[in-house]
Amino acid sequence: MVTTPTSDQPFHSLISTSLATPALRADRWVSVLSVARKWAEQDSPSVRESLTKALQDLEEIERFFAYPGQALLENLKHWLTENDAKNFLRLSQRISGTIVSKKYHRDVTAWNLDDQEDDTFNRLPQAITHQKNTPYFEVLSVVPHAPSRWRLIQEEVRGVRRAEDDFVYQTVVVGNAQDALTGILLNPDIGAVVLSEGFASQGGDKNPLLEVFNSIIDFEASSKDDEILVLQVAQAIRKIRPELDIYLLSDRNIESLAGKPEVRFINRIFYQVEEPLELHLSILEGIRKRYRTPFFDNLKRYAQRPIATFHALPIARGKSVFTSNWISDMGEFYGPNLFLAESSATTGGLDSLLEPTGNIKEAQDKAAAAFGADHAFFVTNGTSTSNKMVLQALLAPGDIVILDRNCHKSHHYGCVLAGAQPYYVEAFPLVEYSMYGGVSIRTIKTALLTLKKLGELHRVKMVDLTNCTFDGHVYDTRRFMEECLAIKPDLVFLWDEAWFGFAHWSPLLRQRTGLGAAAIIEDALKQPEALQAWEEQQKLLGDNPTDEQLLDTRLVPDPRAVKLRVYQTNSVHKSMSALRQGSIVLVRDVDFAHVESQFHEAVFTHASTSPNLQIIASLDVARRQMELEGYGLVANALQISLEIRKHINSHPIISKYFKVLNSAEMIPDAYRASGLTDYNDADISWGKAVQSIRSDEFLLDPTRMTLFCGAAGFDGTTFKNILADKFNIQLNKTSRNSVLLQSNINNTRSDIALLIRVLLDISQDIEKKLQHDEDGYCRKFQSRITSLVDDLPDLPNFSRFDDRYRDDATTDALHGDIRRAFYDAYNEAECEYILLDSPDIDKRLKDGPVLVSANFVIPYPPGFPILVPGQVITQSIVDFMRKLDVKEIHGFNREAGFKLLKRTGQGGGA
CATH class of the missing domain: 3.90.1150 (Aspartate Aminotransferase, domain 1)
Known part of the structure; x- marks a missing residue:
């Protein structure tokens, strides 16, 4: 069993442990070091007993890591047995410091034994490690052999390494499926896995760390069939850490095995160990593929070439900067590479972001694969633009989009640009903190059922939500999409995950992303149980279920009717190592071929024809790092x-x-x-x-x-x-x-x-x-x-669009023509102003005519639009605005007051 992170917090009871498992190791070593210091200051049997227990606990974790290795750990135990507090402290301090700083990744001396400086077993090849910036990783080898042979396996792997290898790795050996999954959860350095057929299903004690993943693999059911077990373990590894390369060593008929559909989880199959060098080279090639950054690599080569520029970018090559008497300090600050890697040309080895055919396209394809998407599009002016691209590409004038009223303003402006009609839905309020949460599934289902009752469901093209919100509210994306698809099976989903891009690399949070849930739904819909569940629900609901029945039921979609169409936008710069405004649009849409041309039109509309090359490069590099x-x-x-x-x-x-x-x-x-x-x-x-x-x-x-x-x-x-x-x-x-x-x-x-x-x-x-x-x-x-x-103001809900911007003013539907209202405000003759604190506003609220906002009004904080063009201003909105003490309110000038659309005018529209 993997042991406790701290003595007073049981491992099996902490959700925090499952979210941050790799951090367990450093914490355990720091705890050992703390006790070692106490022992060095004052010897006592109780302290030595604590250290003995701590080392036993550590060994249960350390067996999943290559460093510090068995020899260094044996040395540490030796000093404890010999009652040598000084040497124990010195070695534990060295090991813990090396682990925390990750010095063993780059420094060969970190692997040396104190008294065996020339022992090659616990050190990296000196010729390799001393090369500049040689990246280090570890390989997990799952074998059927007895532990007594594991050291020999590690030595055999080291025997095929060469000084010319561009990466260096050490091997971690385990003997069963349970330990294999534990290893990839605990050890973030693992970059590849080698599965040798015949290993056991379970180890010793039950491992509570794996309970959270118990739906992925059933060890009991798989223990009797080696082939099934190895394929299920490969599948489980892919689901937990999809970026890892997996290699299979088999003594069966590997030609027949290679033809099985389940082998898609395996990178390559080898006939046992007949080709150890080929396996070694395959492992390095797999890492090399992830390490390759097509655009960044090309940009570095471009910067090294002697190029004369006759295009409109004087700063390219940097001559106007470095030879200047006045701005050469900018060159000194940024360095020459920034300017050498600049160009406005899309030829001569570079590529076009608007219509990529070379290294940018390859970089985008690699990003799509990394995130689990079918397509990826780099964006160099932020997720505000990414959102508007998706909305313009998929929505046409008159289409209805179910939209969180509290989402980022780019979605609202996207509706204006596309001519789509937003049907605003409200998130649950957190009045005590002056913020909103997320929109409940009941609220969204109510909107869809209302529009269905009005005969407008065919116009609903998209559900557009923010996941996670600025304040951290994360949706159950699978449930939301499945229940919506049960009502309208061809809905498009746009998940604005500007803040949540990192979640793909957390095995627990990934399922909460739009694409993570889409992958789960896609697999689930292929299973016979999906149709069975839908048919059983149909029998339960009957032919004419009431809205209340549908709202109270966890709906499942008809797998025969569903078209899974999911778009996800990520501000890569917000959670990964990309430059500011680096964003990405990720697509998993079965109908993308039908909208691809209009998607490219949206790209042409919004993307700059002079994109920042450094932002593109940083998007490429960010993908490499995360993989x-x-x-x-x-x-x-x-x-x-x-x-x-x-x-x-x-x-x-x-x-x-x-x-x-x-x-x-x-x-x-x-x-x-x-x-x-x-x-x-x-x-x-x-x-x-x-x-x-x-x-x-x-x-x-x-x-x-x-x-x-x-x-x-x-x-x-x-x-x-x-x-x-x-x-x-x-x-x-x-x-x-x-x-x-x-x-x-x-x-x-x-x-x-x-x-x-x-x-x-x-x-x-x-x-x-x-x-x-x-x-x-x-x-x-x-x-x-x-x-x-x-004394906190109530948070006002969306009121309604003025009747002139509604298709049918006699219904309760909330959607309206925001685009026409937006452009009506361009006609100043049809607009008026009214001061927030004027008695006239109270009179108008009481006696009419209604007050209709001419523009967006967005206070910061809280950051959501209090008003949108064409919206009716209510008493609760005025009360809220009067209580606000913030200085920054977009679209509102206190001296001029609210800009209104006159109720008597009809406007010109657009």
């Missing part, structure tokens, strides 16, 4: 966030004034059937944790932490500015009484320490001021808290 080390990087980001939550919410002083809101505070009980309250709750069972990840209607993205600062007397904007101006801590999103912290693949444990130190300083300063109560500080402090915590 080769994304699993470990994402796990680290998750661990960082879990540590921040734990340390803030448990600190005796900080927690008086600040807290990171948990799942129970951010998601109403109705949408958390599992009952999960907090990721760090040690009392939560694995069953509840697994249920939450798989089927709660909404899940909270662990990396997005809403830090409530209202109890400290700070509004979000003020606190954000304090952190930036005084402490050099930057963030962007705020609400009336909170700020949003985000952990990502760039964060380290040192960042946690800085944040905790700053929050403690601020908290202690508050306590000091409260204690002295100078100038009535206590009264003022309490007044601020009351304003920020208790």
Whole structure:
């Protein structure tokens, strides 16, 4: 059994452990080092007993890693047996430091034994390692042999390595399927897996870490058939870490085996070990394919060529910069490569982003494969543009799109551009934090059923939702798509996952992405059980089910009718190593061939004809990084966030004034059937944790932490500015009484320490001021808290479009012609203004005529459109605006007031 991360937190009870498994190892080593220091300071039997237990626990984890290896661990145990605290501390300090810093990836001396400097077993080939920037990875070998032979297997693998290899690896050997899956979960360095037919199904003790994946492989059912077991293990590895290459060694008729459909999960089959060098070269070639960045590699070559430029980009090649008497400092700041790698040409070795046929197309194809999409399109001006591209490509004037009213403004403007009519649906409100969550499936189903009743369902082309939201609300994407497809089987789904791109590299969060769910749905619809489930539901519902029956039923679609059409947009720059504005459109659409030409038209409409080459290159490189080390990087980001939550919410002083809101505070009980309250709750069972990840209607993205600062007397904007101006801590999103912290693949444990130190300083300063109560500080402090915590404005819902922008004003349908309203506002003669605080506005609200907004009005915070063109202004909207104390309100000028469309005018339209 994989042992506990800390002695006071059982491994099997922590959902946080399943989210950030690779971080277990470093934490365990740091714990050993801490006890070793105590032993060095004062010898005692209890300390040695603790170290003995800690080493036993470590061995259960270390067997899944190549470093430090058996010899170094034996040395450590030797010093413990010899009661040599000094040498034990020295070696444990060296090993733990090497693991935390990952020095063993690049430094051959990290593998040396203290007294066996020339022993080659525990060191990397010196000729290889000393090459500049030779990437290191590990290979998991699953074998049927006894553990006594494992060391020999490792030596045989090392025997085929060559100095000219462009990558270097070490082998980790396990003997059963259970340990194979545990190894790929724990060890982020594993880049390839070799399965030798005949290995066992299970190891010793039951492993609770695998309970979360128990639907992927049934060890009991598979133990009697080697061929079935090895294929199921390969399938399970692909589902957990799809980026890994898998190689099979078989002593059967491999020609027959190669013809089985299930072998699609295997990269290559070998007849046992008749070709060890060929296997070695195949492993390196697999890594090389992921390492290859077609556009970035080409751009580097381009920068090395002597080129004369006669195009409209003087900065290309950098001569206008480096020879300048006035701007040469820019060249010194950025370096020559930035300018050498610039061009406005799309020939001579470069490619066109608008119509790629060469290295950009290849880079996009590799990105599509990495994300599990059929097609990928790079975008160099942000996901705002990505969203508008998709909306314009798939929607035509008069089409209806079910749209979250609180989504990013690009979706609303996309409807204006496409002429589509948004049917706004409301997310659940979190009034106490001045923010919205997600849109419930019941709300979306109600919208679809309402439109069906009105005979308008044929016009509904798309459901457009944000996953995850700015504040971290993540949908059960599979359930949402399946239930919607049960009502209208050809719906298009656009999942705006600007903040959630990293989730593909978390085996638990991936199923919550649009594409991850699409892959699951696609496989499920092929199974005979899918049609059976639909037929049984039809019998249960009858021929004419009521809307209430449909709303109360977890609907399943008819697999014969479904057309799975899923689009996902990601701001790669928000969660991966891409330059600002680097975005991607990912497509998994069975009908894409029918819309491809119009999609390209949308690309031509929105994409610059002079795209930034460096952004394109960074998108290419970001894909490479995530395929080769994304699993470990994402796990680290998750661990960082879990540590921040734990340390803030448990600190005796900080927690008086600040807290990171948990799942129970951010998601109403109705949408958390599992009952999960907090990721760090040690009392939560694995069953509840697994249920939450798989089927709660909404899940909270662990990396997005809403830090409530209202109890400290700070509004979000003020606190954000304090952190930036005084402490050099930057963030962007705020609400009336909170700020949003985000952990990502760039964060380290040192960042946690800085944040905790700053929050403690601020908290202690508050306590000091409260204690002295100078100038009535206590009264003022309490007044601020009351304003920020208790006196909060209600969050207004979308009212309706004015009758002139509705197809049928006699119905309850909410969709309207936002495009016509938008362009009617261009006619100033048909517009008027009214001040927010004017008594005229109250009179108009009471007696009419109605107030109709001429434009978008978007306060920051909270960041959602209070008004859209053509929307009727209500008393609740006016009340909300009057209580707002934010300075930044897009589309609203306090001196001029609301811009209105006159009720008597008909407008010109567009």
